[in-house]
Amino acid sequence: MAWRNLGRNRTRTVLAALGIVIGVISIASLGMAGAALQQQATSDLGSIGGDVTVASGADSASDGVTRAQVETLRDIVSDAEVVPQKSNSTTLTARNGEEARMSVTGVTNAAALYNLTNGDAPNRLASGALISNGTAETLDLELGDPVEYDGQIYRISGFLEESGGFGGGGGQLVLPISALSEQDGYDTVTVVAGNSDAATALADVIDSQFNEEDDEELRVSTFGSLDSLETFLNTLNYALLAIGAISLVVASVAILNVMLMSTVERRGEIGVLRAVGIRRGEVLRMILTEAALMGAVGGLIGALGSLLVGLVMFQLLTGDAMAVFNWSSSQYLLFGFAFAVVASVLSGVYPAWKAANDRPVDALRS
């Protein structure tokens, strides 16, 4: 019955359902866009977000972080990994004449800092070299090939995973710390805390241990900005959802309009139903069923459309289209569908109530 009533004015029904479809697509797509951005950003930041970086402070008398300070750091942070590094930069020349300028990091415990795409990151880097895989490609280097730094030859024992968005474009060469031994102290010391909360806590401890109000021995920094980035992403997410919600409100108004028009148009018919003994509650249910059906169909089509949009979006933003099925993003498909049904039924309530309570005599006279 409800189906056929909807079928009667097809164009109108289709237009209203289209409103719902667009509403659902916008709320679900915007929600998924937020989820994709968040996933992308946190995966970029994930590895460095939990690090504390310690460097020589403005008021330090020594050049770099001293060995003594590193020992003290190890004592303070107990189980967190403390990784001293020295850094420099160099230009490598390939056999084919290609040149690449890159930063050089001397480190012993390479495993604590780097992810490798190929080869092993030793926790005691003694003789080999690690190089960014992008740079390796440019220079046509393979595992076991030699690179020269400061007159010494190192053989490549692994490729570094390119650190996406942040960390910047330049290549990196990681060498044993002995390669950069001309300076005494370390340029930076990385304390691997694991996550950004722990990093912030450790940074506070280190800061209070070494520094006074007017005497900065060590400069302690974290990617605490990650927190504010997360907050920003959340806000962005809400803003996107709010825009989606507005479009659903617009869709609801469209349904309200369609349901009102169709009940006004069918006033006489509904009067007949009431005259022949159909109860008010039954008329009410019939019209609400029509609204719910419209919402369900529109919501379903909208959810399917959003899924397509989501697949494309995740492919572009995270390079993994299937990630759209993760609950963090696929939940928006469900929300969108549920919202469509609920909004449709709610917009049907007033017209249905009005039609059901119209006195049959009045309805029949018109």
Add this chain to the structure above:
Amino acid sequence: MSVIELEDVIKRYQSGVETVEALKGVDFSADRGEMVTVIGPSGSGKSTMLNMIGLLDTPTEGHVHLDARDVTDFSEDELTEERRTGIGFVFQDFHLLPMLTAVENVELPSMWNTSVDRHDRAVELLRRVGLGDRLDHTPDQLSGGQQQRVAVARSLINEPDILLADEPTGNLDQDTGQTILEELTRLKEDENVAIVAVTHDDQMLDYTDTTVRIVDGVIQEVAQP
């Protein structure tokens, strides 16, 4: 015994500041198996009276008795229930639902009542009004006379005691009107219902048991030929 009775019914309509007294103290009754025809000039209160009998509207003063029960103060939901079980309606312009087939239109008054299946009775009623071969036609595939016969079948689906018809032949040509009247007369006897029909159609008087003339909200004469 009368199946329906109006007792000194007054109906006033308030339109703006003006009050129209459409019925000015009407007494009326009809029995099972009786066909009563209500005639009178336009605006004399015929439809208003039929609405009182059909429990579609309630009197301003006076009483309505259905099967010897006073239903004057029934709630809207109680009146709906009485209409469903006891009263059938045939309207001047048929009022069939356009998206339903003939047989579905006939079943309509019982459609929400899942406890009884009226399908067989609907088919049977359509056969009796001569539409056995039009069961699955929609109203736009039927002529006016056929539509009105579907409406007559619909009015009888719940085995009512009273069948009310407001100008049932008003939108039909002479011959078609006549077949509808013959149909009603036959059904009146088969189903033992009271038929109250409003008409302008003189040929209807040939089929009626009692004629009631109403003028200006007052019953002028009751004739039993």
